[in-house]
Amino acid sequence: MGAGRGRPRAFDRDAALERAMRVFWERGYEAASLAELTGAMGIRPPSLYAAFGSKEQLFREAVELYGRTEGGVTARALREESTAREAIGAALRGNACAYTEPGSPRGCMVVLSATTCAPEHETVRTLLCDDRRAMERSLRDRIDRGVAEGDVPADTDTRSLAAFYATVLFGLSVQARDGATRDDLLAVAHAAMASWDTLVPHPSVR
Amino acid sequence: MGAGRGRPRAFDRDAALERAMRVFWERGYEAASLAELTGAMGIRPPSLYAAFGSKEQLFREAVELYGRTEGGVTARALREESTAREAIGAALRGNACAYTEPGSPRGCMVVLSATTCAPEHETVRTLLCDDRRAMERSLRDRIDRGVAEGDVPADTDTRSLAAFYATVLFGLSVQARDGATRDDLLAVAHAAMASWDTLVPHPSVR
DNA sequence: CTACTTCTGTATCGATCGCTTCGTAATTAA
DNA sequence: TTAATTACGAAGCGATCGATACAGAAGTAG
Known part of the structure; x- marks a missing residue:
């Protein structure tokens, strides 16, 4: 060196x-x-x-x-927001913006760059699949942290909730690549957050 | 012939x-x-x-x-259910099942088979992109029909709502390809429908 | 039958794939 | 300077890509 x-x-x-x-x-x-x-x-x-x-x-x-650069948007949102709801919402909105950044390819590289492939490149697909699973896991961990900190009720199905928001993130990449505008994606993020209040009952004030 | x-x-x-x-x-x-x-x-x-x-x-x-076979799941759900909410819900659940059908490739062919490609195959990507747009359009048309029939309020943002559920459908394909189970996808579909009641105010009984 | 048409299997086309060989340039160590 | 080491550009490796030329097989038309 x-x-x-x-x-x-x-x-x-x-x-x-x-x-x-x-x-x-x-x-x-x-x-x-x-x-x-x-x-x-x-x-x-x-x-x-x-x-x-x-x-x-x-x-x-x-x-x-x-992951160290573009992927930082999600990590930062999950780390810096003070409640799980704010964190997930910021992650969705942040990626909606990142996926439509002028001058960059649209959507997420991890989601789009090997959805299908020849059998001899299965290792590459697996690499990205593991990355996506890790992303979903980080969402769940953040929601679990919300449970521990009291802004999410203890009986919440954090696994399904994380799977749902990961699914929305994956879908946003397809929408972005298809030409959806930033406002389109932000509207989708907003719609996805509407599920939160129905699925996550407001915790009693402690 | x-x-x-x-x-x-x-x-x-x-x-x-x-x-x-x-x-x-x-x-x-x-x-x-x-x-x-x-x-x-x-x-x-x-x-x-x-x-x-x-x-x-x-x-x-x-x-x-x-489109004529597998894609029929969505078309049938949108056609046969009696309210927009039931139609969208049935489309999500139906595809959650179709995407995890044993013996078939996982996820939707239209979503997964050309997310990225070489420039000389851009026509293929465009073909699928148009199909996805048509699918989102069919969701919107069904919601608009709900508006016309009175089960969806007139001031509903049907464009954003359709974009949201299309996004979830796209994401479900990625989840299915990544190995998510049928129950996983059904849970995601359920979570997505939770947005409906928040975003679509119950119409006054006529 | 002969003439004509269309499909099938073999054997390959030129182009491109990821990758490497090889000769030389540019640097450090002695 | 000489030897050793590493990177560079040009050229080309075998393999595979999508697509075809060709000759024989299998049918109909007259």
Whole structure:
């Protein structure tokens, strides 16, 4: 690492990875060809393989980067809002905005970039599936925290509630990719939050 | 058609199309290779091209067939239930069951089989996108019918409501493909219907 | 029968896939 | 300077992609 011995790398690895992430996000894993990836990254195949190992390993790093940057919207909402209801609502609204950010591919990379694939790439689909499950899990954990802190009643079905809001998030990505506007998605988020008050009885004031 | 002049076709065109539909449903458009398609259909490439024209035209026929069969669940629910609320609820529950039918690929072919693709297949993505828009439109039309028939108040935002339930349907396909059980999806459908009573004020009895 | 038409299997087409070989450039260590 | 090491660009690897050319088989028309 750092100042190795041989000829130094002539490109910025982080910048190249960010370009690759964009291509995968836009095209999906399989449809992102080496030609398009190397073109966007400004390098030739041998440099890509020397720096990242393979197309799949590059994709894994791209997903990781996506999680640390774009994926931060959800994590931040769940962490910073003071009640479970506010947290889930902020996550939905935040992603509605992120999914329609001008200049970026629409929808979530984790949801869209490998919904189906050839059998030899099942490992890639599984990677994203696990990411989606982890996202749903983080929603549930936040609702459970609400139970512990008293803003959600103890008899709430937190599992189903988390599954519901995860489902809405997944659907928002499809809507975004189909061309829905930011206001469209915010209206969907608002409609989804209407379920909360019916499903989650207001806790008695302590 | 029928008994033409030359050598008669040695395979059942409808049966072969049904096999092809299954492959596209499972793998998606791009990941379904000619080798896998012809293997499942029990024919060789020249027969496929003579009968269907191209991979894309075969896919278009497969999507059409899917709409006439699997897609009928939604259409029937919207047509046969007597109120908009019951219709939307039945559509959600019906698809929750259809998406987890043993022996069939999970989730909806229209939602999953081309979420992303190479630029040269954009026409395929557009085809499915239009199908999804038509589905959302049919939800809205059913809610509007509820307005006309008095089971939905006139000041209801039917556009946003339809977008919300379409979003849930899209999300259900992702959940189904990720391995969610039928009960999981039914719980999500139930949670989604909880929004109805908050968003759609009960109409005054006429 | 012969002539014509259409379908089927074999064997392949050119293009593109992800990936690698190879010769050379650019750097550090001695 | 010399040796060792690493990255680069050009070219091309075998495999697979969707799609076809071709010849023979199987039917109808006369």
